[in-house]
Amino acid sequence: MFNKRLLTVFLITAIVFGAFGALALRPAAVVAQDSCPTQKDSYVIGFANLTEDIDFTKLVREGMVSAAEAAGNVELILADNKLDGATALSNTENFITQGVDGIVHFQTDAAFGNVIMARSRAEGIPVIAIDIPMPGATFFGADNYYAGQLAGEALAAWVNENWGGQADAMLVLELPQSGPVPAARMQGMLESYQANVQTPVAEDQIYRLDSKNTQEESFRVVSDTLPAIPEDSKIVAITINDGTALGVIAAAEAAGRAENIIVVGQNADTSGQEEMIKPNSRYLGATAYFPEKYGDKIIPAMIDILECRPVPPSIFVDHIFISKDNVCDFYPDNWPEFCGGAEATPESGG
Amino acid sequence: MADTPLLEMQHISKSFFGVKVLDDVPLTLYPGEVLALLGENGAGKSTLIKILNGDYQRDTGDILIEGRPVAINEPRDAEMLGIRMIYQELHYAPDLSVMENLLVGSLPRRRGRAGRFFIDWKEARRFTTESLKLLDVSIPPDALMRDLTVVERQIVEIVKSLSREARIIVMDEPTAALTPPEVDRLFQIVERLRCQNVAIIYISHRLDEIFRVAQRLMVLRDGRHVATRRVDEVTPAELVELMVGRKIEERIPSSADSAGSQPVALEVSGLTKQGAFEDIGFTIRRGEILGIFGLLGSGQFNLTRAIFGAEKADRGIIRVEGRAYTIAHPQEGKNAGIGFVPVDRKVNGLVLGLSVRKNVTLSNWRNLVRAGFFRQGLERQHTQHWIEQLEVRITGDMEVPVRFLSGGNQQKVILARWLEANVKVLVLNEPTWGVDVGARADIYDQLEQLAERGLAILIVSSDIQEILSISHRILTIYKGRLTGEFSRAEASKERLLQAAAGGGS
Amino acid sequence: MNSLKVLRGSNITTLTLFASFAVMCLFFAAQTPFFLTSGNLQTIISTLAVNGIPAIGMTLVLITGGVDISVGSVAALTGVVTSLLWLQYGIPLGISALIGLLSGGLVGFINGSLVTLLKINPLITTLGTFSVVRGLAFVFSEGQTNLLSNEAFQFLGRGQILNIPFSLLCMIALYAVFSLLLYHTAFGRNLYMIGGSAEASRLAGIAVTRHLLVVYTVSGLLAAFSGLISVSQLASSAPRAATGLEFTVITAVVLGGTSMAGGKGTLIGTLVGVIILRTLDNGLVLIQVSSFWQDFARGLVLVLAVGFDQIRARLTGRMKRRAV
Structure with a gap:
């Protein structure tokens, strides 16, 4: 009881003094308004x-x-x-x-x-x-939608050139738990791919999967989905970031279907760059955000x-789509062997 | 009796936190004898036993087996020396089979170089069946401990100790949960072991057992050795005096004539629960102590639990001071004014880790609130009041955790809680299990005083001596039905036993 | 006769489990034609080991009445240690992987020591190492994902022998060995005894401390092995890897009938639990259920399975009492 009374007294005192203090401070802030x-x-x-x-x-x-x-x-x-x-x-x-x-x-x-x-x-x-x-x-x-567009366009261009303008199925590795920002990326990638590719992927062949932002989850859901897609289908995959892209590629490799998949992503971090400069890489590239x-x-x-x-x-941010063709322009120091003139140095990361 | 002792413990002393629990205690045990170890709770019996088993380390003293000093530093050492313990509290794995519990720590291995890594289940099963035969029981070796009755579990525990090559067996209140025929069977086994030159240290509060089974007895009091005698040299009265240190007269319950005119406090009629009890009806008046006597497993605990609301009856009426209640939950029983002391106070009644104070006022905080504030001072006052009223003996103050109290004093703490709750009817189940002789009389006195002040008390017990020495009126229960009603004058051991065994009154 | 013994003593009867597994399979098969394709079954069995192997260790730990929630962190640390030793210090991959494995065992040993010697509650102990070890994984890797492409190493996670995934073979072998250990050796039976009554075990002269040390170390080693398989499958290691592995594994083990209270549980149950969870996830992805509902379904299956069994146990218990 005594403690409670003491507390009340203390609180009232604190409020009164606090109010005086605020009154005393406020005018000072208003004075110098004329300049900056x-x-x-x-x-x-x-x-x-x-x-x-x-x-x-x-x-x-x-x-x-x-x-x-x-x-x-x-x-x-x-x-x-x-x-x-x-x-x-x-x-x-x-x-x-x-x-x-x-x-x-x-x-x-x-x-x-x-x-x-x-x-x-x-x-x-x-x-x-x-x-x-x-x-x-x-x-x-980031201008997430625009960043997505860049990757979608690059993917469409690759399909037009290498697969006669048509892929049979599309894997969409999204991150629903994080709301509108990743959603805008995905939308940018999806819409601009469908707009720029010669034959868009049929709506019922688009598989939306939750990557949970980890490699193993992306690996798992793609592994689980691949059996639903006929063996020889050409598959495009758009992913929320590099790690998720790595999971997709690992799943395709494990299923022996790496030849028929091509992946784009976002961020282009070190691990993503390393993946895209591998010989015969299935990672086409990723939109860079240049956090540095x-x-x-x-x-x-x-x-x-x-x-x-x-x-x-x-x-x-000034977004740029990074692929093995331009990675050396932006990150030459990361890959001295790959960027050091001669292109025939497939071994990396040893 | 052989000349050379099998076991000698000399000058054993042990202190905990500076308090001397054992002071220069000797123990001598000859092969083929039963030595009863006696003393009130806290006298040092269990400490002495635990030192023998390597659970505790002695501060000073020597242990000699067949004249040679031995080092017992952990239970494993005692096991190697052939010392076996049968503890009062059962320790077993409920989800394992009987045979695995029986053979814990020594499952038989197969033969052969690779085989010796693996268990020989066939041998385990055979061994279990044979060991159980020793006690004339047929429990399937593959049955889960969980599915056995309490008694069967205890039998397994006993067989467990007997089944290994034992030279010394310590039995700590082995009969606490056994029925008379089972006790007889146990004593036959003890007799057989004696013939095989096994030595037994027997701890029990039931003095009649001691006179039946033991040849010599040793009494401890307050950590000191009081006497070692041949059983045929002492009378029960002398024995109690040795244990308690003072004379205790034979109890004659106070007369309950006055109760006849008192109003009815509790009335039960037509109370039935399928498979547990049927058509139970009785009344208790204010100031009356009603005893219900039944052998274990007669449905008496289900009955009391149903009266309190811890179990739900199928039908029947319960009236407290004339008002009918549907009691389907302990909270309702409590609100109706019924207090309940369960069989296993350690599991169901007390919060062992909490202080005496908190245990007394647990769920009674309403009494201690004044103007919306919980009053700690008031809590202390009330607790102190009950400690004095009930003569609860505590080492230290009321902040001591209940676990450090003796059984009798724990029981009093539960009583205090219900008294604090101001109940009209108090239901007690086996109130003196694990309570020593001195404290027993004390509890009886307390209950009598409470009855004199108008409390109605219902006591359920399987201890016939207890029922006879405290009840004003006695009912017998057999297979869930009341089989007899006896006034104090009519009741005798023979009549009660006959009625409780279904023989009618 | 002994197989019966194996089935008994499980919280949820293995029969209930198999039945619910069958119902689930029928449901998915009716929903999508791809569920029963050989490709899909191949997918399921080639991804069982990552959860299935640490589930063995978890079963042992739960049987002793403990719990180990550091397994996910241990798996991540193993991946990070292995890839760093190989990539940055040029230590041969085999040796790096072995050191990674041992680091997991070391964490397990530390868990065991804290639980037995300092008598810290297992949940608190492993909650501590859960966080500490995850932190170490980030510190060592500096938060980086590392690619780890090596043909020989990838055989561990992706290789096949006679069309059977190598990781599955490893897992089956481990289940066989540990089943033998658990049911037919004194060591294994002692674990049940310790979980059922530590006091009875101590009084019977069982070296409880030594048993628990071994069990936690084994749990660490198996978690580390799962981490290696995962790294091999993904061809990369990340400090964030295996997040939530502990919960998936505990769910599978409890689903398999092991009691959180100790003293009860079977490896066959755990195996079925792992398969059920994996099949459930696979089926839900195949029929394109939203990932939020997948989490929901997983929890629901656990609660239903355990709840159902409680009801069944109560009913049979009542019938038994009537009969008496």
Whole structure:
């Protein structure tokens, strides 16, 4: 009983003082509105990454760090959202406590987007959201539908050239649990393949499968589906990312049907590149998102926002479809043997 | 009796957390004898036995077998020396067959170089069947332990110890769950083992058994050796005095004449449950102690469980102070004012890991709420009140986990809980199983006092001595039917037994 | 006679299991003509081992009354260790794979040590190693997926002998060996005894600690072996591999009649459980059920099978009592 009373007294005191504090602070924020209130000589920017477990996001982080160094007047504070909305929110709180000028968020939970934005709006801190939009934040990221289109077009072109413009069946390795972003990729790939290929795949020969974003699950569902497709059918597969594509290829190989399958994907990460430069690879290629270059666009955009220069509400990545024909233009250092002039060096990754 | 002892334990001492549990205790055991080990709970009997079996390490002292000192550091060592334990609490794997439980740790192997890695099931089955024959029981060796009755499980446990080459067998209350004919059979086996020069240490609270089966006895009290005597040198009264350290008079139950005029507290009529009990009807008045006597397996526990609501009866009426209740759930029984102490208090009655305080007030917190707040102070007060009222003896304070209390005191904690719940009728099942002689009398006294204060008490017991020494009125039950009703004056051992064995009254 | 012994002592009678398996097969066969094709059956049997092999270890662990939820992480770690040793340090693949296998055994041994010596609850112990080992897989691989294309190594996951997948042969051999161990050696019977009553086992002089150490180590080794097969099938290793393997495996084992409370369970039941789950997944993909409903169906089958058996057990129990 006594404790409870004490708590009540404490709470009331806290509220009263808190209100005074807020009143005292507010006018200060309003004063310097005439010029650009947020402009400074140097900036502290908080960057909360999606996770540190994935190649893609690690590259994003590295790109952010080097872009911040290149800008010269930016101090970057790093955090990890661990694929979790609640963690993203607490990272936001930490950023606010640390007095950041701007926040770059790469976070997955749409529901937490509103809360995070409400918190940072209350503090007057601008936010750039990577890949998953948040209301009121400047969006930066992939143009997923367009990225899908690039892969779909490339796949259609390959089929037109090698299989007389017709494939018999299509495997669609999607990721329904992650909502609209991967869905847009898949739609882009599917629609643009069907539009550009000479004979589109019949609707009942399109198999939509849940990749669950892992190789073994993709391997399993494709293995289970292949028996339903006649033995000599030509199969095209469109996949949500490189890992899923690897699973499809492994399943086709295990079933002895690798000759009759061709796969495109998204991301073009190191493992995907390695697969596509193999001799007789069934991985045609993948649309690159250049995560390592995210920072080159995000950091300047954030400085623009802080210095009150106009910034478009959405900024997109420059997507390019990477295949074995152009991988050396973008990633020569990754594959010195393959890119080192002579093309006849099939052994890789030894 | 042979001259050289088979087993000698000398100057055995053992302390737990600084408390001396055994102090310089000697034990001598000759081949071919039954030595009864006696003492109240907490006297140190089980510690001594556990030291012999290698469960505990002694602090000081020596163990000699046939005059040679031996090291017993773990149960395996004791096993190698031919020491076998039959514990009171059964340890078995319910989903394994009888033969595997019987042969645990020593399943027979096949012959031959490769064969010796594999079990010889044929031999296992043969061996099991033969071992069970020793006790004249026919349990199929492939039956699952789960499907046996409690008694059958105990028999398997006993056979398990007998079936291995044993030189010393320790029996810890082996008859607690056995019926009289089964006890007779067990004693025949003991006799046979004695002829084979096996030595037996026999622990029991049932003094009559000791006089039947043992040749010598040894009494421990508070961790000290009190006396070692030949059985024919002592009388039962002397024995109790040795154990308790004071004289205990033969109990004569208080008269219940006054109960006759009291209002009826519990009325049961036409209570039936298919396959368990049929057409049960009786009344208990306030202040009365009604005993129901039946051999184990007569349906008495199903009956009491149904009265409390832990089991659902098919039909029948239960009235508490004149109001009829449908009691289909323990909560309803409790709300109607019935308190229930189950047979196995450790499993069904108490939360062993919780403190005395929490066990007393468990499910009674409503009494302890004032103006919406739970009052810990009040909880302590109430608990203290019952500890004093019922003379619960606790080492330490009321925060001690119940598991550290002796059986008698555990029983009192359950009583305290129901008293705290302010029940009108108290139903007790085998209230003194595993409770030693001294504490037994104490519990009887407490129950009598409670009855004097107006509580109606129903006691179900298979211990005829217990029923006779506490009940004001006695019913007998046989195969789920009441077979007789006896007033205090009419009741005698013979008449009760006859009625409880279906012989009519 | 002994085969009867094998069937008995299972929570769900193997008969119930076979019956539900038959019903399921009939259903899928009626729904899609591809279900009973030789190609599809080949697919099913060539992908059994990844779940089937760690299910052996899990059965042993559950029989002793424990649980091992670190198996998925162990499988991933094995893949990562093997591919790193081969790709980055140039150690011959055979030796790399052996070291990968042993690393799984080591994790199992650590599990066993924590459970027996420090007396930490198995669920908590393996929950800890589940996380620690997964973390190590990420640290070692730096989050990277590694391609591992080697003809000889791929034989493990994709090779066939007389049209029978090599991985299936390995699995069958393991089931045979462990069945023999479990039913016909003292070691195996002692595991049941330990699970049924650790106290009775201890009192009977069974070396409980040693038995548990062996069981957890075996579980780790078998999980690692499953990881190797998976890597061989996928021709790549990823630190995220085998996520959720523990739940699939526990589901299969429980479906097969092994009790989570210990002391009860059969390998034949586990095998049927593994086959049922695998067939269910395969059939649902073939008839193009949405993946969300696939998860639903998997859970439903488990609850129904176990629930059904509880009811059956209760009914027969009642009948027995009536008869008395």
